[in-house]
Amino acid sequence: MTGNLGRRSAPAIRLAAGTIALALSPAVAGVLAARSLGPDGRGELAVALAVATIAGSIGMRGFDVAIMSIDRRDLDDRAAVSLIGRRAGRVLVVEGPVAAAVAAMVLRSLPPVLLISVVSMSALSTAFLLLRALNLRSSLNRRVLASDCTVAASSLAAAIVAAARDAPAGGYVLAACLGLAVGCAVGLTGREVPAAAHPSTSAEIVSGRQLEGTLAPVAGPAWKARVFQTASFRLDRVVLAAVGGVATAGVYAAVLPIAEMTTIVQLHLAQLVNAQIADADGGRRWGSLSLSRLAIGSSALLVSAVIVAAPQLIDLIYGPEFAGGVNALRILAVASLISLVWRLAEAELFGRRAPTGAVRATVVAAVLTVGGTALLGGIGPAAASVASLVGYSAALAVVLVSLREVRRA
Numbered sequence: 001m002t003g004n005l006g007r008r009s010a011p012a013i014r015l016a017a018g019t020i021a022l023a024l025s026p027a028v029a030g031v032l033a034a035r036s037l038g039p040d041g042r043g044e045l046a047v048a049l050a051v052a053t054i055a056g057s058i059g060m061r062g063f064d065v066a067i068m069s070i071d072r073r074d075l076d077d078r079a080a081v082s083l084i085g086r087r088a089g090r091v092l093v094v095e096g097p098v099a100a101a102v103a104a105m106v107l108r109s110l111p112p113v114l115l116i117s118v119v120s121m122s123a124l125s126t127a128f129l130l131l132r133a134l135n136l137r138s139s140l141n142r143r144v145l146a147s148d149c150t151v152a153a154s155s156l157a158a159a160i161v162a163a164a165r166d167a168p169a170g171g172y173v174l175a176a177c178l179g180l181a182v183g184c185a186v187g188l189t190g191r192e193v194p195a196a197a198h199p200s201t202s203a204e205i206v207s208g209r210q211l212e213g214t215l216a217p218v219a220g221p222a223w224k225a226r227v228f229q230t231a232s233f234r235l236d237r238v239v240l241a242a243v244g245g246v247a248t249a250g251v252y253a254a255v256l257p258i259a260e261m262t263t264i265v266q267l268h269l270a271q272l273v274n275a276q277i278a279d280a281d282g283g284r285r286w287g288s289l290s291l292s293r294l295a296i297g298s299s300a301l302l303v304s305a306v307i308v309a310a311p312q313l314i315d316l317i318y319g320p321e322f323a324g325g326v327n328a329l330r331i332l333a334v335a336s337l338i339s340l341v342w343r344l345a346e347a348e349l350f351g352r353r354a355p356t357g358a359v360r361a362t363v364v365a366a367v368l369t370v371g372g373t374a375l376l377g378g379i380g381p382a383a384a385s386v387a388s389l390v391g392y393s394a395a396l397a398v399v400l401v402s403l404r405e406v407r408r409a
Helices: 002-060 063-068 072-076 078-106 112-137 141-164 169-188 202-244 246-260 264-279 290-317 320-351 356-379 382-408
Strands: none
Touching (some): 002 078, 002 169, 002 202, 002 246, 002 264, 078 112, 112 141, 112 169, 290 320, 320 356, 320 382, 356 382
């Protein structure tokens, strides 16, 4: 009994370990950047990273979420694997670079080094997250862990070098690019490329069409949901910089990773919730999974600790220049917990292949978060935190209503 439990929990443990590494590395790099660049430079870096992240989400086309919604049995079929390989290749060769080019046009006024680094990061993040999803759904959990740890170690080492050399904001983005590139190489290690040249039988053609019928209804809505979700999580600092000033955005961006650390691992575990529900043909509910309860309980404890110790944390990590972010951090910690519940509930919608409600929720979150930040930007870093809290709460309400409708159907 104990051995079976250990085998079932092993994927979650490996995913959690890799996610911790992926979360800690940019958090530490952000601290180094904030101490070196100050609020203004940290704000410039935050804007650049936000645009790169949004471009990467656009380039992904929702394919990573669709992969996690595939029944594991389909991965044993040669035609299905070949189809997935072709779709992945199209994302990497066409759609990812196009999104990166759009990011370049939006940020064309930036310094050349920063512009090049943003474009590179948007394309590399698309490749890395796609490979991660493929490996995760193929149960190649050790490869996922190795790739995550490699990204974390490589990018952090490069960020330390950037800090030591007093590099500008672009240097820190290039450090992240280096880590993603090495992580992609590790993620590809030992992967068999699906053969597309073999004669297809009628059975394989039918199988491929069936899988396409499974992927398409999930990938399209997932893409819209991911773009709006990323906008609600990242575009606020761009708007805050425009309305409240780059330094205000820098303070907000500095405290944000502290709040995110309370839920970052648990948010990534939502991928496994999606897969567990998909494997059960939609018969499970996210609230009944022990993984969900563990994620919410552990996050609640961490959020409580951050709320109490916010002034001491900011002073210890960043110094007095960032003291204005105390209230923003406290509000963000609560918003992060609500975001976690939202994402776990959303995973059930994707697992049941009913993602329409998830798309509606992300649109609501994006509008309220970005719009609220624009309206309240003059009050300081807490403006984006209040807007995020309202936006995430509204998104959770929309998802829960959609789940009730889906379960009744």
